[in-house]
Amino acid sequence: xxxxxxxxxxxxxxxxxxxxxxxxxxxxxxxxxxxxxxxxxxxxxxxxxxxxxxxxxxxxxxxxxxxxxxxxxxxxxxxxxxxxxxxxxxxxxxxxxxxxxxxxxxxxxxxxxxxxxxxxxxxxxxxxxxxxxxxxxxxxxxxxxxxxxxxxxxxxxxxxxxxxxxxxxxxxxxxxxxxxxxxxxxxxxxxxxxxxxxxxxxxxxxxxxxxxxxxxxxxxxxxxxxxxxxxxxxxxxxxxxxxxxxxxxxxxxxxxxxxxxxxxxxxxxxxxxxxxxxxxxxxxxxxxxxxxxxxxxxxxxxxxxxxxxxxxxxxxxxxxxxxxxxxxxxxxxxxxxxxxxxxxxxxxxxxxxxxxxxxxxxxxxxxxxxxxxxxxxxxxxxxxxxxxxxxxxxxxxxxxxxxxxxxxxxxxxx
Numbered sequence: 479x480x481x482x483x484x485x486x487x488x489x490x491x492x493x494x495x496x497x498x499x500x501x502x503x504x505x506x507x508x509x510x511x512x513x514x515x516x517x518x519x520x521x522x523x524x525x526x527x528x529x530x531x532x533x534x535x536x537x538x539x540x541x542x543x544x545x546x547x548x549x550x551x552x553x554x555x556x557x558x559x560x561x562x563x564x565x566x567x568x569x570x571x572x573x574x575x576x577x578x579x580x581x582x583x584x585x586x587x588x589x590x591x592x593x594x595x596x597x598x599x600x601x602x603x604x605x606x607x608x609x610x611x612x613x614x615x616x617x618x619x620x621x622x623x624x625x626x627x628x629x630x631x632x633x634x635x636x637x638x639x640x641x642x643x644x645x646x647x648x649x650x651x652x653x654x655x656x657x658x659x660x661x662x663x664x665x666x667x668x669x670x671x672x673x674x675x676x677x678x679x680x681x682x683x684x685x686x687x688x689x690x691x692x693x694x695x696x697x698x699x700x701x702x703x704x705x706x707x708x709x710x711x712x713x714x715x716x717x718x719x720x721x722x723x724x725x726x727x728x729x730x731x732x733x734x735x736x737x738x739x740x741x742x743x744x745x746x747x748x749x750x751x752x753x754x755x756x757x758x759x760x761x762x763x764x765x766x767x768x769x770x771x772x773x774x775x776x777x778x779x780x781x782x783x784x785x786x787x788x789x790x791x792x793x794x795x796x797x798x799x800x801x802x803x804x805x806x807x808x809x810x811x812x813x814x815x816x817x818x819x820x821x822x823x824x825x826x827x828x829x830x831x832x833x834x835x836x837x838x839x840x841x842x843x844x845x846x847x848x849x850x851x852x853x854x855x856x857x858x859x860x861x862x863x864x865x866x867x868x869x870x871x872x873x874x875x876x877x878x879x880x881x882x883x884x885x886x887x888x889x890x891x892x
Contacts, residue, residue, distance in 0.1 A: 487569060487682035488832045491624050500634060502675045503618060506574075507638035508645065509671025510611055513581055513604070513664040515639075516646025517588065518542065519748065521660050522601065523732050528657075529594055535733065535861065539854035541598050542729075545605040546850035553847060556610035557617065557840030561833065568681025570614040570621070570836070577614070578672035580607025582665035589661035611672060612843060617836035620826040621682070626771055628823040633767030636818020637760050640811065644756035651745045702830060702841055709828040710838075712887030716780065717825065718845035720787075720817055723878035725853035726870060727791050727810065730861070738798040738867045751803055755811035762815030775892045776820040776827075777885055783820075784882035786813030791875035795868050824891050 526537035556573055563569045584603030591597040616635075623631050649667075650660035704711035731751065735744040766779050790809035793802050829838045860870045 484832065485682075485685050487621070487684050490832065491620075491622050493624070494627050495623050495631070499622070499679055500631065502678050503615065503631075504634050504638050506615060506671040506675035507635055508642040509578075509668040510608055510615065511639045511642030512646035512649070513585065513642075513668035514608055515643040516650050516660065516664050517585075517601070517604070518729065519643065519647060519732065519752075520650050520745070521588070521657060521664075522597075525588070525591065525597060525657055529597065535730075535858060537594055537597075539858050541594070541601050543851050543854045544598050545601040546847055548602045549605040549609040549847045550844055550851065552606045553609040553613045553843045554837055554840030557613040557836035557838070557843075558834075560614050560617065560836045562684075564684045564686050566683055568683050570618060571676045571681040574611050574614045575672055575676050577607045577609070577611030578669050581611065582669050583607070585661045585665040585668075589658040608668070609843070609847065611668075613836055613840045615675075616822075616839045616843065619822055620829060620832075620835050620839070625823070625827060628826060629770035629776070629819050630764075630767040632822030633763035633815065633819035635822055636815055637763045639818070640756050640759040640814065644752045647749050647752045651749055702838065707828070707830050709888050709890040710830060712884055713824050713828050713891075714842060714845050716881045716884040716888075717821060717842065718848060719877050719881035719884060720784070720814075720821070721846050722849040722853060723787065723791065723874045723876075723881065724810075724814060725849040726857060726877060727787075727794070727874035729853055730857055730867075730870065734794075734798070734867055735803070739800055739803060741800055747800070747803070751807040754804065754807040758808035758811030759815035759818075762812040763819045764815075766816040767819035770820050770823065776824045777888065777892060779816055779820045780824070780885045781882050783813040783815075783817035784878055784885075786810075786816070788875045788878045789813075791871045791878060794871040795875060798867055824885075824888065827891050828888065 522541060523534065523538050526541065527534040530537050556577070560569050560573045563572065565572055581604050584600050584605075584607060587600030587603060588597060591600050619628060619631055619635070646664065649663055654660050654663050702710055732744055732748050735741040735747045735751075739747070741747040762783070766783070770776055770779050786809055790806040790813065793806040793809070796802070825839070825842050826835075829835055831838070856873065857870055860873060861867070865872075
C-alpha cells in the first residue's frame, strides 16, 4: 500500500509568493513587533520609573522577565495547536487573530495599571497573545515560501521587526506622549495588522480526516533531540546567542542614555538611535537576502553579521558617549539585518518535519524569547556589581561572537 500523499498544507511550497502576500505579512509583523518593542523600549521603563523611581531597573527586569517566561510556554504550545488545527478557516489564521486580540487586551490592562502587580499581569497577557501570533506568522514562511525565496522574505521579516521598533518609538514618543494612549495605540495597530492578514491571505486547511496525535503524545514531541537533529540544535544555539547579545545591547538603551551618556533628552536620543539602526537594518536585510538567495549560501553571511554586531557592542564597551552611540547604532542594525535575512532561511531548512512546522518554529522562537528572561537578570547583576555599562556591552559582544562559532556546526546548509 502506498503511503498517503501529503496534503497541500504540508507539502513543500514551490510557487513563489507574490508582492501582495508579502506586503500583508510584512505589515502584520510590523504591528506585532511594534506592540512588543514600543513597550519594552519606552513604555515599560517609563512606567517602572513612575511606579518606583528608586528601583526602576529591578521593576523593569521583573516585569519583562516574568512576561518572557510566559512567552516561552505559549509560543511552542500555540505552534503545536495550530499544526493540528483542522478548521475550515485554516490552521494558522484563527490563532493569529486570537493572539492579536489577547495581546491588545493586555495592552489595555497596562494602560490602566497603577501598581507593579497589575503591570506584570498586563505584560504577561501581552506576551501570551502576541507570542501565539508570532508562532503562526513565523510558520507561514515554510508553509508558503519556497526555499529559493526565503532569505529575501527573511530579510523582510527582520526589517519588519526593527521597523516595528522604530515606528513604535515614534508613535509613543512623538505622536502620543502619554502612557495610556501609547499602550492603546499599540493595541489598535497590532489588531489592524492581524485582521488584514487574516482576511486577505489564504490559509490552507488540513483535511478534516487527517490523523493527529493525542495531546499527550503531541506534547512529548516538544523535545527535539540534539543527537537526532544536530543541525537544528546548532542553528538554535546560534539563534539564541545572537538574540542574547542583542537583548543585552538594546534593552537598557533608554537608561544608558540617561545615566551613562547623560544625554539631555533620552527619549529623543533613543529615537535617533533607532532611526539609524532601522535604516541600516533595511540595507543589511535586503542586500544580504538577495545575495544569499542568489548564491545559495547562508553561513558566510552569518559570520559577517556576527563580526559587525560585535564591533558595535565593542564601541559602546570602550566609549559611553553620544558619538559612540551614533556610530554603534547603524553597525548593529546592519549586522542584525544581515543576520535575520539568512536566519529564517537556515532555521526553516533544518526543521525536522513538515507536519510540525509551527511547533518546531515555536521551539526556535524560544531562542528569541529566552534571552528576554536571561538578559534582564544578567544585566541587573552586571550593572550593579560587575562593571556597569562597559561590562554590559562587553557581555553583548561575547555572546554575539559565540554565535559565530555555533553556526559552523550546521552542515545541511552551506
